[in-house]
Amino acid sequence: MTNIENEHLSHEISRMAGILRLQSDQLYEISQSADHVIYQHKNIALSEFSELFQSTLNNSVDQVLLTAKLAMDMVFTLKQATKQLGALESFVVDIQKINKQTNLLSLNATIEAMRAGDEGKSFAVVAEEVKAVSLTINRLAQSMYLKIDDITQSIRKAFDTVNKVATKDMTQNLLAQEKLESMMRSLIRKNQNIGHVLQENAKISENLSQEINQIIGEHSS
Amino acid sequence: MNTQKTQDKHAHIKLSGRFTYNEHESFQNSLEALLERELTEVTIDLSSLKFIDSAGLGMLLLMRDKIPAHTHISLSGAQEQVRKILTLTHLDQVFTLH
Numbered sequence: 001m002t003n004i005e006n007e008h009l010s011h012e013i014s015r016m017a018g019i020l021r022l023q024s025d026q027l028y029e030i031s032q033s034a035d036h037v038i039y040q041h042k043n044i045a046l047s048e049f050s051e052l053f054q055s056t057l058n059n060s061v062d063q064v065l066l067t068a069k070l071a072m073d074m075v076f077t078l079k080q081a082t083k084q085l086g087a088l089e090s091f092v093v094d095i096q097k098i099n100k101q102t103n104l105l106s107l108n109a110t111i112e113a114m115r116a117g118d119e120g121k122s123f124a125v126v127a128e129e130v131k132a133v134s135l136t137i138n139r140l141a142q143s144m145y146l147k148i149d150d151i152t153q154s155i156r157k158a159f160d161t162v163n164k165v166a167t168k169d170m171t172q173n174l175l176a177q178e179k180l181e182s183m184m185r186s187l188i189r190k191n192q193n194i195g196h197v198l199q200e201n202a203k204i205s206e207n208l209s210q211e212i213n214q215i216i217g218e219h220s221s
Numbered sequence: 222m223n224t225q226k227t228q229d230k231h232a233h234i235k236l237s238g239r240f241t242y243n244e245h246e247s248f249q250n251s252l253e254a255l256l257e258r259e260l261t262e263v264t265i266d267l268s269s270l271k272f273i274d275s276a277g278l279g280m281l282l283l284m285r286d287k288i289p290a291h292t293h294i295s296l297s298g299a300q301e302q303v304r305k306i307l308t309l310t311h312l313d314q315v316f317t318l319h
């Protein structure tokens with residue numbers, strides 16, 4: 001082999017060593033980025049991303065539980081309100097009963113006043129007034145009864161709506177957290193393995209490049 | 222939901238089968254009965270509980286909210302599936318799990 005050929009070969013091998021060095025640097029760079037992700041325009045470590053993911057999942061679980069708790073609280077409150085309205089309704093019925101008796105009493109008083117003749121005339125006026133008051137109370141009781149019925153209907157509708165939320169089982173949403181965590185762990189493991197393999201390859205390329213340079217050095221001296 | 226044996230300051234409650242929305246009436250009655258007492262300890266026995274859904278979890282949290290903070294509430298004997306959901310939802314941080 002002539003000196004020129006020798007120099008050419010040495011130059012080519014040296015160039016290959018340079019390429020190997022470059023490859024090693026690139027592999028190192030890729031291995032470094034393997035455990036990072038771009039999230040919301042930020043380069044963050046996978047460990048940090050995992051924590052962020054975990055905290056988002058925890059937040060979702062908390063929201064599901066809060067919704068379930070509030071829905072059940074609303075169910076109990078509406079049931080209590082319906083119960084209290086029922087009691088109010090029976091009070092109105094009692095008022096109507098008493099009013100009926102008052103009405104009968106005023107009728108009896110009117111009859112007795114008529115029997116008493118002139119002496120009972122003023123008493124008849126009082127009896128008429130009592131009857132008028134009784135009729136007013138009756139109308140009021142009737143209005144209250146209808147109003148209570150309206151409120152009961154509204155509460156029943158609200159109860160039906162909240163029932164739909166309360167009976168919706170969100171257990172699967174809660175269990176999804178476990179699956180997502182497992183998927184995330186698997187992804188991180190995979191990335192760590194890739195990073196590890198890349199680093200190993202970078203090391204091999206670097207060693208190879210150094211060995212070639214050493215051989216060239218020994219050969220030229 | 223059954224309030225089983227009770228002592229003066231300590232109530233024992235046993236949940237069995239499924240604890241879901243369908244149990245809300247008996248839960249409400251038990252809770253109202255508990256609120257009438259001055260309790261220091263409430264133990265909820267979950268050893269016969271097969272399933273709990275989100276409404277059931279909501280009711281347990283509601284119980285924690287309604288019962289005074291100084292009353293200690295513990296959950297005991299939870300089976301694997303129930304324990305898993307209690308842990309996943311971090312209810313083990315709200316109640317003492319035995």
